[in-house]
Amino acid sequence: MKRTIRDLSIRDKRLLVRVDFNVPLGDDGSITNDRRIRAGLPNIRYALEEGASLVLMTHLGRPNGTPQPRLMLDRVAARFRELLDGPAVFKCDQVVGSEAMGMAEQLTSGQILLLENLRFDAREKEGDEEFARMLAAMGEFYVNDAFATCHRRHASVHTVPLQFEAGKRVIGLLVEKECAALSEVLEDPAEPLVVVMGGAKVSDKLDVLVSLADRADRILVGGAMAYSFLKAQGRKVGDSKVQDDQIKELENLPAAITDKLMLPQDHVIAHKPKGSAERKTVEGDIPDDWLGMDLGPRSIELFSTEIRKAKTVIWNGPMGVFEEAPFRDGTQAIAQAIAQVEADTIVGGGETIEALEQFGLVDQITHLSTGGGAFLEFLANGSLPALEVIEDKEAIATPSTSTRRSP
Numbered sequence: 001m002k003r004t005i006r007d008l009s010i011r012d013k014r015l016l017v018r019v020d021f022n023v024p025l026g027d028d029g030s031i032t033n034d035r036r037i038r039a040g041l042p043n044i045r046y047a048l049e050e051g052a053s054l055v056l057m058t059h060l061g062r063p064n065g066t067p068q069p070r071l072m073l074d075r076v077a078a079r080f081r082e083l084l085d086g087p088a089v090f091k092c093d094q095v096v097g098s099e100a101m102g103m104a105e106q107l108t109s110g111q112i113l114l115l116e117n118l119r120f121d122a123r124e125k126e127g128d129e130e131f132a133r134m135l136a137a138m139g140e141f142y143v144n145d146a147f148a149t150c151h152r153r154h155a156s157v158h159t160v161p162l163q164f165e166a167g168k169r170v171i172g173l174l175v176e177k178e179c180a181a182l183s184e185v186l187e188d189p190a191e192p193l194v195v196v197m198g199g200a201k202v203s204d205k206l207d208v209l210v211s212l213a214d215r216a217d218r219i220l221v222g223g224a225m226a227y228s229f230l231k232a233q234g235r236k237v238g239d240s241k242v243q244d245d246q247i248k249e250l251e252n253l254p255a256a257i258t259d260k261l262m263l264p265q266d267h268v269i270a271h272k273p274k275g276s277a278e279r280k281t282v283e284g285d286i287p288d289d290w291l292g293m294d295l296g297p298r299s300i301e302l303f304s305t306e307i308r309k310a311k312t313v314i315w316n317g318p319m320g321v322f323e324e325a326p327f328r329d330g331t332q333a334i335a336q337a338i339a340q341v342e343a344d345t346i347v348g349g350g351e352t353i354e355a356l357e358q359f360g361l362v363d364q365i366t367h368l369s370t371g372g373g374a375f376l377e378f379l380a381n382g383s384l385p386a387l388e389v390i391e392d393k394e395a396i397a398t399p400s401t402s403t404r405r406s407p
């Protein structure tokens with residue numbers, strides 16, 4: 001267990017808090033979904049109630065080291081203020097510098113400063129030390145509550161905490177909750193454990209499958225991923241999306257996976273990857289010039305039956321091109337089966353959660369991860385680079401239990 005914000009005395013202290021307010025934006029730059037901001041609120045409310053002041057840092061989008069008006073944090077600050085409803089939230093136009101430092105120093109207990117988009121400075125992604133020192137100077141303690149960024153070695157999650165003494169860097173309440181939920185399914189899942197994987201790329205997800213294979217009772221693979229698996233088994237997949245560089249590895253999967261693996265047996269196929277294109281349902285092989293776009297009805301039934309037997313379900317990756325209405329059924333049916341089963345259900349991934357939101361099922365999931373890449377990497381490795389620089393609880397004696405040296 002990592003040390004958390006609860007292990008610190010933070011009254012009248014200034015905390016430097018890494019949050020993940022990297023929300024999706026519409027074409028006009030408006031926030032299309034504020035789930036990640038809301039997920040950061042419990043940690044922030046806790047810190048304010050304990051009498052701290054906060055300097056918040058986050059990234060937004062991919063500005064690649066140069067400021068972009070569209071990715072400035074003003075709208076994020078406005079939505080955050082609205083959601084927090086009360087406490088003073090100041091927004092700074094600098095990431096680091098004398099203006100940022102000056103504003104940070106003027107904060108009083110209960111006030112918040114939001115720094116400008118970290119990725120406006122190329123040094124963030126480089127994990128630069130001088131940049132990290134400037135950020136670190138703005139707080140007396142460091143709190144990482146940006147779970148979705150914890151698989152990176154960027155300055156704000158990796159180099160900055162290293163500028164603080166051991167014991168002065170901790171995780172926040174969101175990271176604590178994510179780690180607890182994911183560790184539990186890794187260490188002691190209620191059985192049977194059913195793993196449901198889909199989405200775009202085999203290469204992103206094979207490590208997770210391999211790591212979960214021993215513990216899983218069933219592995220269901222759908223989405224575009226499934227066509228690479230089927231091709232490796234010698235099936236015809238037409239023009240379906242396939243990762244040819246993964247086929248060799250898929251031909252030699254460990255028995256721990258193949259023994260439990262179920263692939264789609266029928267498919268909704270189309271001539272083009274468009275909802276308006278001609279489409280039909282086929283059993284088995286996919287003819288030339290056709291693309292697999294979704295699970296067919298028999299596969300939906302097969303997968304749903306397995307999910308209904310589960311006591312734990314881990315799901316990542318849509319079962320089809322759910323963004324186009326004619327190819328939504330597979331993802332929706334699997335989402336419904338997962339929402340309805342009496343089991344611990346753990347779901348992560350950007351598009352997967354977008355699909356759940358579209359279907360109105362988010363409230364019926366036990367743990368919805370805010371991470372995509374971080375979610376997968378935690379499940380594959382049981383840890384994340386940014387967590388490794390934070391001490392375990394046992395590593396630091398708390399003041400009440402430590403033996404004080406006599407003067």
Ligand code: ADP
Nearest residue numbers: 199200223224292293317320321349350351352
């Ligand atoms: P997540 O973000 O949840 O981890 P991914 O990014 O791996 O999921 O994949 C999501 C994308 O996979 C979706 O945009 C979806 O359209 C696409 N997808 C799913 N099935 C197919 C398919 N059969 N062919 C092409 N793309 C697919």
Ligand code: MG
Nearest residue numbers: 349350351372
């Ligand atoms: Mg995705």
